[in-house]
Amino acid sequence: xxxxxxxxxxxxxxxxxxxxxxxxxxxxxxxxxxxxxxxxxxxxxxxxxxxxxxxxxxxxxxxxxxxxxxxxxxxxxxxxxxxxxxxxxxxxxxxxxxxxxxxxxxxxxx
Amino acid sequence: xxxxxxxxxxxxxxxxxxxxxxxxxxxxxxxxxxxxxxxxxxxxxxxxxxxxxxxxxxxxxxxxxxxxxxxxxxxxxxxxxxxxxxxxxxxxxxxxxxxxxxxxxxxxxxxxxxxxxxxxxxxxxxxxxxxxxxxxxxxxxxxxxxxxxxxxxxxxxxxxxxxxxxxxxxxxxxxxxxxxxxxxxxxxxxxxxxxxxxxxxxxxxxxxxxxxxxxxxxxxxxxxxxxxxxxxxxxxxxxxxxxxxxxxxxxxxxxxxxxxxxxxxxxxxxxxxxxxxxxxxxxxxxxxxxxxxxxxxxxxxxxxxxxxxxxxxxxxxxxxxxxxxxxxxxxxxxxxxxxxxxxxxxxxxxxxxxxxxxxxxxxxxxxxxxxxxxxxxxxxxxxxxxxxxxxxxxxxxxxxxxxxxxxxxxxxxxxxxxxxxxxxxxxxxxxxxxxxxxxxxxxxxxxxxxxxxxxxxxxxxxxxxxxxxxxxxxxxxxxxxxxxxxxxxxxxxxxxxxxxxxxxxxxxxxxxxxxxxxxxxxxxxxxxxxxxxxxxxxxxxxxxxxxxxxxxxxxxxxxxxxxxxxxxxxxxxxxxxxxxx
Numbered sequence: 111x112x113x114x115x116x117x118x119x120x121x122x123x124x125x126x127x128x129x130x131x132x133x134x135x136x137x138x139x140x141x142x143x144x145x146x147x148x149x150x151x152x153x154x155x156x157x158x159x160x161x162x163x164x165x166x167x168x169x170x171x172x173x174x175x176x177x178x179x180x181x182x183x184x185x186x187x188x189x190x191x192x193x194x195x196x197x198x199x200x201x202x203x204x205x206x207x208x209x210x211x212x213x214x215x216x217x218x219x220x
Numbered sequence: 221x222x223x224x225x226x227x228x229x230x231x232x233x234x235x236x237x238x239x240x241x242x243x244x245x246x247x248x249x250x251x252x253x254x255x256x257x258x259x260x261x262x263x264x265x266x267x268x269x270x271x272x273x274x275x276x277x278x279x280x281x282x283x284x285x286x287x288x289x290x291x292x293x294x295x296x297x298x299x300x301x302x303x304x305x306x307x308x309x310x311x312x313x314x315x316x317x318x319x320x321x322x323x324x325x326x327x328x329x330x331x332x333x334x335x336x337x338x339x340x341x342x343x344x345x346x347x348x349x350x351x352x353x354x355x356x357x358x359x360x361x362x363x364x365x366x367x368x369x370x371x372x373x374x375x376x377x378x379x380x381x382x383x384x385x386x387x388x389x390x391x392x393x394x395x396x397x398x399x400x401x402x403x404x405x406x407x408x409x410x411x412x413x414x415x416x417x418x419x420x421x422x423x424x425x426x427x428x429x430x431x432x433x434x435x436x437x438x439x440x441x442x443x444x445x446x447x448x449x450x451x452x453x454x455x456x457x458x459x460x461x462x463x464x465x466x467x468x469x470x471x472x473x474x475x476x477x478x479x480x481x482x483x484x485x486x487x488x489x490x491x492x493x494x495x496x497x498x499x500x501x502x503x504x505x506x507x508x509x510x511x512x513x514x515x516x517x518x519x520x521x522x523x524x525x526x527x528x529x530x531x532x533x534x535x536x537x538x539x540x541x542x543x544x545x546x547x548x549x550x551x552x553x554x555x556x557x558x559x560x561x562x563x564x565x566x567x568x569x570x571x572x573x574x575x576x577x578x579x580x581x582x583x584x585x586x587x588x589x590x591x592x593x594x595x596x597x598x599x600x601x602x603x604x605x606x607x608x609x610x611x612x613x614x615x616x617x618x619x620x621x622x623x624x625x626x627x628x629x630x631x632x633x634x635x636x637x638x639x640x641x642x643x644x645x646x647x648x649x650x651x652x653x654x655x656x657x658x659x660x661x662x663x664x665x666x667x668x669x670x671x672x673x674x675x676x677x678x679x680x681x682x683x684x685x686x687x688x689x690x691x692x693x694x695x696x697x698x699x700x701x702x703x704x705x706x707x708x709x710x711x712x713x714x715x716x717x718x719x720x721x722x723x724x725x726x727x728x729x730x731x732x733x734x735x736x737x738x739x740x741x742x743x744x745x746x747x748x749x750x751x752x753x754x755x756x757x758x759x760x761x762x763x764x765x766x767x768x769x770x771x772x773x774x775x776x777x778x779x780x781x782x783x784x785x786x787x788x789x790x791x792x793x794x795x796x797x798x799x800x801x
Contacts, residue, residue: 164392164441167391167437181357184340185360190340192367
């Protein structure tokens with residue numbers, strides 16, 4: 111699961127989510143896939159060595175938390191729009207990625 | 221060489237047999253669905269209408285999974301497929317049959333999501349949901365991003381989805397305690413069969429429970445792993461603490477009770493000697509108190525009943541163990557079987573503790589985690605549901621303790637009593653969940669006609685008018701984002717009233733209440749589900765419902781404005797003003 115190879119999937123997922131003529135069931139599946147693949151793709155190469163249960167739990171929970179924080183933040187600042195949700199998702203994912211990769215203590219054993 | 225090939229061939233043949241059993245079980249289940257006649261459900265619940273093929277499917281699945289667990293070399297993919305099939309049979313059946321989400325109270329949650337989708341904000345004055353809106357904002361963001369018409373379809377499939385999701389952190393928790401895969405798989409099977417309390421529906425508590433499991437799993441796996449842990453404990457501390465902080469925040473912002481259950485579990489681990497978790501405890505406590513004192517202060521300052529029972533152990537116990545309404549002999553059987561299943565599972569878990577104590581290898585982390593939710597009964601009565609929540613939060617660990625009774629912590633073949641005992645437990649729990657989880661289907665079911673009527677009502681009734689129902693739990697009330705603009709007047713109290721007779725005086729009282737509150741119009745909803753709910757639970761006396769239908773129908777100012785196969789809506793007017801015009 112490397113980022114460059116997954117870019118077409120991400121683009122397709124985004125397109126399916128945004129095009130209004132796509133049936134809502136397909137948009138939902140594409141949206142959930144996107145929700146999981148964003149943080150999953152960024153964090154997966156770092157934690158791919160974990161067993162499947164913990165790896166997929168990490169991907170799932172990270173994705174949920176990113177979306178959760180974006181939604182709750184926008185709810186309280188009153189700018190709950192799809193564009194802002196996307197933007198804040200990206201900021202949160204980038205934050206988590208920085209914490210896990212470029213933080214001075216990253217990679218040390220807890 | 222030939223011997224090795226023969227072993228591999230034999231294993232493959234056995235795997236094929238189990239795969240066939242799995243496919244046949246799923247086929248039988250699928251074939252049984254069209255044979256289920258929901259109109260014939262009686263006080264035994266769903267079991268009263270399940271065809272033989274449904275039971276055969278479950279039996280075949282259990283025997284196949286049990287047989288897999290006997291093998292020294294566990295085919296985990298096959299075991300996983302069996303577990304998935306079990307969740308499908310248990311949690312996909314009703315969404316397929318009902319077409320719309322189960323439980324009347326699910327629809328209030330849909331209303332809050334709709335409110336956020338429409339307005340992009342919350343109003344803490346409206347109700348508790350607006351003070352802990354985390355889950356609703358997450359769902360609203362999904363609805364907005366995927367531009368779904370509403371969250372109705374999401375709500376329908378939520379129980380199955382949550383049960384699948386729970387397995388991931390659950391596997392981490394079990395792997396942190398034991399390297400023996402047989403114990404892990406059997407415990408997961410027990411968890412799925414023991415999860416009958418119905419808190420996996422479209423609700424903040426179901427979401428918070430997932431995060432609760434994750435926090436415990438993350439602590440046990442990455443923060444304080446045991447030597448026996450099967451998981452390699454590597455995770456950069458900043459990321460780990462960030463995820464724990466965000467999880468604690470998401471739990472605190474979504475559900476009132478779950479943070480305290482989490483604190484109890486972390487405290488239990490601390491007592492078990494995991495001193496390093498004090499920082500996590502402080503983190504969760506601070507986040508919870510900050511949310512409750514800050515964002516949820518509007519609600520907490522207005523409604524003291526939420527914490528007024530704090531510390532009143534006797535009253536809380538009394539409120540939680542009071543006799544439920546036993547409205548028929550068959551329903552009494554359902555209640556007794558539910559209690560038996562629960563106490564039976566706890567008893568097997570207790571045997572697991574005794575067995576480990578005798579063998580001097582007790583893992584106190586598991587025991588204390590299983591016990592941690594019980595003192596929470598002192599925290600509050602929680603509307604009489606605290607015992608159910610205690611059961612739910614102790615279930616992952618009770619299931620593990622129960623699994624250790626029959627699955628020894630080594631790779632030796634199972635002894636005869638262990639082998640047959642594990643099958644007996646699987647079958648008993650399987651039978652138990654059909655009664656405990658689906659024994660109230662006469663009153664839990666919502667009809668598509670009810671949803672259509674509710675949608676019509678909220679789209680056509682002018683804001684400020686009253687929605688009048690017989691109960692607040694058996695009609696999809698408040699399912700749209702405009703719900704706060706209406707008065708909701710139940711004719712009877714679901715919790716307190718019993719065997720109520722309704723007369724013209726009650727209608728008059730309703731009209732007077734509308735006049736006194738300045739409500740310009742009322743909409744009385746009659747529906748088959750409300751009638752079943754109110755009569756089954758003995759809220760209304762026999763004949764009271766029909767009597768009230770006649771009173772409203774015959775009133776000169778009442779007007780029938782909507783009718784479908786199961787619902788009628790009458791528009792009524794307030795009592796005339798006492799002041800001469």
